[in-house]
Amino acid sequence: MQAPPPPPAPAYIYTDQWLAFDYGPAHPLRIDRLALTHELIGRLNMAQPSFPVRPADARELSLFHDPRYLDILQELSMMPQTADYYAFGLGAADNPVFPGLFEWSALLAGASLQAGELVSMLGHHVAFNMSGGMHHALPARASGFCYVNDPAVVIKDLMKRGHRVAYVDIDAHHGDGVQWAFYDTPQALTISLHQHPATLFPGTGLAEEMGRGEGKGYSVNVPLWPDSEDDIYIRCFDEVVPPVLEAFKPDYVVTQLGVDSLLSDPLANLNLTTRGYGHCLKRFRELFGDRWVALGGGGYEVVNVARGWALAWAVMLGREDELPEKLPREMCERLKLREDDQWLLDPAEKLRGRYFARAEADAKETVALIQREIFPILGAVKP
Numbered sequence: 001m002q003a004p005p006p007p008p009a010p011a012y013i014y015t016d017q018w019l020a021f022d023y024g025p026a027h028p029l030r031i032d033r034l035a036l037t038h039e040l041i042g043r044l045n046m047a048q049p050s051f052p053v054r055p056a057d058a059r060e061l062s063l064f065h066d067p068r069y070l071d072i073l074q075e076l077s078m079m080p081q082t083a084d085y086y087a088f089g090l091g092a093a094d095n096p097v098f099p100g101l102f103e104w105s106a107l108l109a110g111a112s113l114q115a116g117e118l119v120s121m122l123g124h125h126v127a128f129n130m131s132g133g134m135h136h137a138l139p140a141r142a143s144g145f146c147y148v149n150d151p152a153v154v155i156k157d158l159m160k161r162g163h164r165v166a167y168v169d170i171d172a173h174h175g176d177g178v179q180w181a182f183y184d185t186p187q188a189l190t191i192s193l194h195q196h197p198a199t200l201f202p203g204t205g206l207a208e209e210m211g212r213g214e215g216k217g218y219s220v221n222v223p224l225w226p227d228s229e230d231d232i233y234i235r236c237f238d239e240v241v242p243p244v245l246e247a248f249k250p251d252y253v254v255t256q257l258g259v260d261s262l263l264s265d266p267l268a269n270l271n272l273t274t275r276g277y278g279h280c281l282k283r284f285r286e287l288f289g290d291r292w293v294a295l296g297g298g299g300y301e302v303v304n305v306a307r308g309w310a311l312a313w314a315v316m317l318g319r320e321d322e323l324p325e326k327l328p329r330e331m332c333e334r335l336k337l338r339e340d341d342q343w344l345l346d347p348a349e350k351l352r353g354r355y356f357a358r359a360e361a362d363a364k365e366t367v368a369l370i371q372r373e374i375f376p377i378l379g380a381v382k383p
């Protein structure tokens with residue numbers, strides 16, 4: 001008897017076409033962070049040929065988005081102007097109207113759909129689209145740098161084919177657009193760990209937001225105060241995410257791997273190091289590493305983005321132990337990185353910022369609330 005063939009390698013998705021677009025010189029979302037991540041993965045000898053990227057079409061995007069809104073995106077993409085479109089979230093500083101914004105959005109959503117297909121139809125255990133994870137967009141409104149909500153589109157696409165899908169979002173911001181997309185249904189479960197809504201955009205994501213009607217218990221929120229750091233974050237993650245997923249038994253899991261939770265991100269203050277972020281990634285691999293659709297997300301300090309997602313990709317390959325402590329020398333020199341900024345993996349340190357004690361007390365209450373109110377609905381068992 002022949003041994004069964006090994007599963008196809010983790011699927012890597014990348015295209016230089018992404019780099020043709022630009023939110024503008026003063027915007028915090030730098031699309032060139034994707035090129036830097038790709039370069040770092042190559043320098044670490046972890047590169048793989050990318051699957052060809054195709055844009056999503058309007059029919060696919062309308063799995064989640066309003067067709068009229070998609071028409072407006074296409075019009076503005078060809079002839080950028082901002083008058084009269086503020087009601088759609090377009091033209092505000094966060095969501096500038098720039099040439100090709102529809103093509104940019106369609107390309108990143110197409111890559112996410114492709115990641116879903118590679119995992120659900122072609123036998124890949126995991127597929128990684130670093131350009132995806134635009135979790136704030138609403139059906140007819142751009143929000144938080146996101147014009148189309150590719151996680152919601154992928155989840156809808158998997159559900160349409162009869163699958164049960166869980167979504168786990170570790171971006172520093174609440175995964176609001178994805179949560180609202182599935183707020184009334186028990187067929188998709190959303191979990192978001194994020195900085196507390198009283199302190200950060202989009203101002204939602206309290207633990208009390210648990211879903212509605214038949215969907216009650218299927219939206220899980222873990223808001224965390226600034227300065228939560230690795231220890232609090234890891235504890236909350238371990239006490240909530242594995243038991244909830246084990247109870248829900250998803251066919252596939254879509255993750256949003258925003259890296260703005262890391263220390264020194266200019267927009268958020270959770271202050272994780274690569275130890276805390278890497279812990280979540282390794283748990284993802286253990287829990288659902290054979291049915292994992294991995295998407296990017298936020299991250300506004302470009303070197304953090306590159307090292308966070310290089311670590312993520314290394315974990316997907318099962319090669320995280322091969323990572324060096326420091327970034328490659330050529331890269332440090334070109335980017336003129338100070339000695340302290342040259343780490344690929346953060347050195348162990350106890351930060352204990354000024355809000356740590358408050359964060360710790362609040363996190364305990366949050367986890368207790370989730371375990372008391374949501375676990376019985378899902379049949380989840382406290383670890």
Ligand SMILES: [Zn+2]
Nearest residue numbers: 171172173298
């Ligand atoms: Zn974010």
